[in-house]
Amino acid sequence: MRSRLGWALAGLAIVVYTLLPVVWIISLSFKQGDDINNKKFLPTDWSLDSYRTVFDTNLFTSALRNSIGISLIATVASVTLATLAAYAIARLQFRGKKLVLSTALAIAMFPTIALVGPLFDMWRSLGLYDTWIGLIIPYMSFTLPLSIWVLSAFFREIPWEMEQAAQVDGATPWQAFRKVIVPLAAPGVFTAGILTFFFAWNDFVFGISLTATSRARPVPAALAFFTGESFFQQPTAAISAAAVVVTIPVVALVLVFQRKIVAGLTSGAVKG
Amino acid sequence: MASIKLEHVTKSFGEGRPAVDDVSLDIADKEFMILVGPSGCGKSTVLRMIVGLEDITSGDVTIGDRQVNDLPPRERNLAMVFQNYALYPHLTVYENIAFPLRLHRTSDDEVRERVSKAAEMLELTEFLDRKPSQLSGGQRQRVAMGRALVREADAFLFDEPLSNLDAKLRGQMRTEISRLQTRLGITTVYVTHDQIEAMTLGDRVAVLRKGVLQQVDAPRELYEQPVNLFVAGFIGSPPMNFLPARVTESGSLELPIGDIKLTPDVASRVSGHDLLIAGVRPEHFEVASQLDDDRLAEGLQFTAHVDVIEWLGSEQFAYIPFEAPDEVREPLAELAKELDSEQLRTQLVVTLDAENRLSAGSDADLWLDPSRMHLFDPATGDNLTHGHGTTAESTSSTDTVIGSEAASSSSS
Numbered sequence A: 001m002r003s004r005l006g007w008a009l010a011g012l013a014i015v016v017y018t019l020l021p022v023v024w025i026i027s028l029s030f031k032q033g034d035d036i037n038n039k040k041f042l043p044t045d046w047s048l049d050s051y052r053t054v055f056d057t058n059l060f061t062s063a064l065r066n067s068i069g070i071s072l073i074a075t076v077a078s079v080t081l082a083t084l085a086a087y088a089i090a091r092l093q094f095r096g097k098k099l100v101l102s103t104a105l106a107i108a109m110f111p112t113i114a115l116v117g118p119l120f121d122m123w124r125s126l127g128l129y130d131t132w133i134g135l136i137i138p139y140m141s142f143t144l145p146l147s148i149w150v151l152s153a154f155f156r157e158i159p160w161e162m163e164q165a166a167q168v169d170g171a172t173p174w175q176a177f178r179k180v181i182v183p184l185a186a187p188g189v190f191t192a193g194i195l196t197f198f199f200a201w202n203d204f205v206f207g208i209s210l211t212a213t214s215r216a217r218p219v220p221a222a223l224a225f226f227t228g229e230s231f232f233q234q235p236t237a238a239i240s241a242a243a244v245v246v247t248i249p250v251v252a253l254v255l256v257f258q259r260k261i262v263a264g265l266t267s268g269a270v271k272g
Numbered sequence B: 001m002a003s004i005k006l007e008h009v010t011k012s013f014g015e016g017r018p019a020v021d022d023v024s025l026d027i028a029d030k031e032f033m034i035l036v037g038p039s040g041c042g043k044s045t046v047l048r049m050i051v052g053l054e055d056i057t058s059g060d061v062t063i064g065d066r067q068v069n070d071l072p073p074r075e076r077n078l079a080m081v082f083q084n085y086a087l088y089p090h091l092t093v094y095e096n097i098a099f100p101l102r103l104h105r106t107s108d109d110e111v112r113e114r115v116s117k118a119a120e121m122l123e124l125t126e127f128l129d130r131k132p133s134q135l136s137g138g139q140r141q142r143v144a145m146g147r148a149l150v151r152e153a154d155a156f157l158f159d160e161p162l163s164n165l166d167a168k169l170r171g172q173m174r175t176e177i178s179r180l181q182t183r184l185g186i187t188t189v190y191v192t193h194d195q196i197e198a199m200t201l202g203d204r205v206a207v208l209r210k211g212v213l214q215q216v217d218a219p220r221e222l223y224e225q226p227v228n229l230f231v232a233g234f235i236g237s238p239p240m241n242f243l244p245a246r247v248t249e250s251g252s253l254e255l256p257i258g259d260i261k262l263t264p265d266v267a268s269r270v271s272g273h274d275l276l277i278a279g280v281r282p283e284h285f286e287v288a289s290q291l292d293d294d295r296l297a298e299g300l301q302f303t304a305h306v307d308v309i310e311w312l313g314s315e316q317f318a319y320i321p322f323e324a325p326d327e328v329r330e331p332l333a334e335l336a337k338e339l340d341s342e343q344l345r346t347q348l349v350v351t352l353d354a355e356n357r358l359s360a361g362s363d364a365d366l367w368l369d370p371s372r373m374h375l376f377d378p379a380t381g382d383n384l385t386h387g388h389g390t391t392a393e394s395t396s397s398t399d400t401v402i403g404s405e406a407a408s409s410s411s412s
Helices: A001-030 A033-037 A049-056 A058-091 A097-109 A112-126 A134-155 A158-169 A173-184 A186-202 A205-209 A219-224 A236-267 B042-053 B095-103 B108-121 B137-149 B166-183 B195-201 B221-224 B227-234 B264-271 B292-297 B326-339 B403-409
Strands: B004-011 B018-026 B031-037 B058-063 B077-080 B155-159 B186-191 B203-208 B212-217 B241-247 B252-255 B256-263 B275-280 B283-287 B302-305 B308-311 B315-321 B347-353 B363-368 B373-376 B392-394
Touching: A001 A112, A033 A173, A033 A236, A033 B308, A049 A058, A049 A236, A058 A097, A058 A134, A058 A173, A058 A219, A058 A236, A097 B275, A112 A134, A112 A205, A112 B212, A134 A186, A134 A219, A158 A173, A173 A186, A186 A236, A205 A219, A205 B256, B004 B042, B018 B042, B018 B212, B031 B042, B031 B195, B042 B058, B042 B077, B042 B155, B042 B186, B077 B137, B095 B108, B095 B137, B108 B308, B137 B166, B166 B195, B166 B308, B186 B195, B195 B221, B203 B221, B212 B227, B227 B275, B227 B373, B241 B326, B241 B347, B241 B392, B252 B275, B256 B302, B275 B326, B283 B347, B326 B363, B326 B392
Parallel strands: B031 B186, B031 B203, B077 B155, B155 B186
Antiparallel strands: B004 B018, B004 B058, B203 B212, B241 B252, B241 B275, B252 B256, B256 B392, B275 B373, B283 B363, B302 B363, B308 B315, B315 B347
16 A cells, blocks of 8 residues: 555656646746746736747748648658568568668667768758758658668568468458558557657757758747747747647647557567 | 369478478369378478468479469469468458458459358358457357358368367367368368368378378278378377287297287288387277187287276276387387377277276286287388288287286386
């Protein structure tokens, strides 16, 4: 009984510790004008002004559009490629399989900041600087390794007999893959997709280094350029509102796919 | 409907002994063929080569009059039931059964009709909306069969379909498969390591050992006329007893339990051999007191020390240990290893009527029918009396008590 109480208290402490900044940002985003200096946790007057400001600012709306577009395209492309690659790695015996896997892992271990300089130079000479594709490519190359590892672990769990049964039933290898293997690996595909989306959505380093204008600048980078409504005021409230807005899709995604992620993160580890 | 023909089919995985070595098998249209053998004998590989999941290293596979060596599985029009059923867990039972039809773009109406017909046949109608994970083992097995049934395939292939079921269900499904096959009259190849399935289901049984075909025959022939030591030891439960047998110059056979006079025909067959292995089925022994004098005179009467008794209600097994010379012990130990069993001691197993009140640790008066005995060459394992009815007539009954020595040494 006492140990259960102890656990509950410890859990509560952790929840408070992790959620406090989030609640603080939400609270800030509802404060109005000078109210951010009211030295209280909650706003004196609840107001949606900051949100209105944020959505009226071209800087933010174009950044939001960029973020959504870039993240979605990077996710779909990365997961599609990773699914095919992981299937090949799990099922086929070919020379250099180990090499592919270890190279993939090595790529994931590179610190992103080390690549920003070369990419910046390359993208400028290639004309990819400040474009969507200029961000999609690095996002894909950084998320593919992890996706391939997650997915190949999944495919390995699926018994060979599944495809063989499908083939005997009259399926071509492609049909067997699409109708049997992909649905069975769905939790893995979702896991990989969500991890990729988070990476692209939350990225700041590439976003700020490889873009110059609102043409391709994603939200995390755009927030740094945020000035708010008035030049004479700290845009804290507006930045908070923007932060809340960009957090919503992530939270929504996690809630919707929660069960699939949990299945995905654990089912690769233990058989059953 | 089609016949299946294998001609000199060989499969090797890289170096070493081929997994399937020069197997030729003619499976007639509508025939129920069983492939049986201990684990690792290549029986599943043969099946997978027929269905196309495994490439053929050399040889020919013909289905109907089509050579299918290089055709992918989907073009062979065969239906297969896998050992672990391989049901699609994300689809309902209905869609699982309909899967092959969907791939062939069958109209919805026809799919419904054929699936419900198959479901009815297998008594699955009430489970059609469930997912495979909600079914019991037996039901899953029936779904796997349903998926094969809707196909109108040229032949059914079963890969140890009952090995994941418990004993009672296995018996029921065995009857069900047999009934279904008779009813549909479809060519069937069935792989199993279970000899009861092999004996009860098949029109013919093919016994494989280390990738080499040993004997293809009807179950009865296989049981009564095994071609070699391996088939003799593999078929039958409890297995055939193997005794060391020395051929004497006077033309009789010296067994640990007594001497038997060989008929001239058999004597000529075994001439040139000194030591043989005699094979006697456990049920070819009787309790001497239950037989009349005429019958007793036809066989070999002996007294033996019974070590252990297993009483099963319908029958009982008596175990009688004996000593065997090394020349015989060696091939027998090897055989036991191949058959996935462990021969701890050389012993006789005798099946007796359950009525007999025998007790373990006592001596019993037994009688052996020598006409049902087989003689094997210990070096090659060949059955020297194959295709021959009677083996021997007994000369005289002896009063040798075998096993007493072993029993006393173990008790001390």
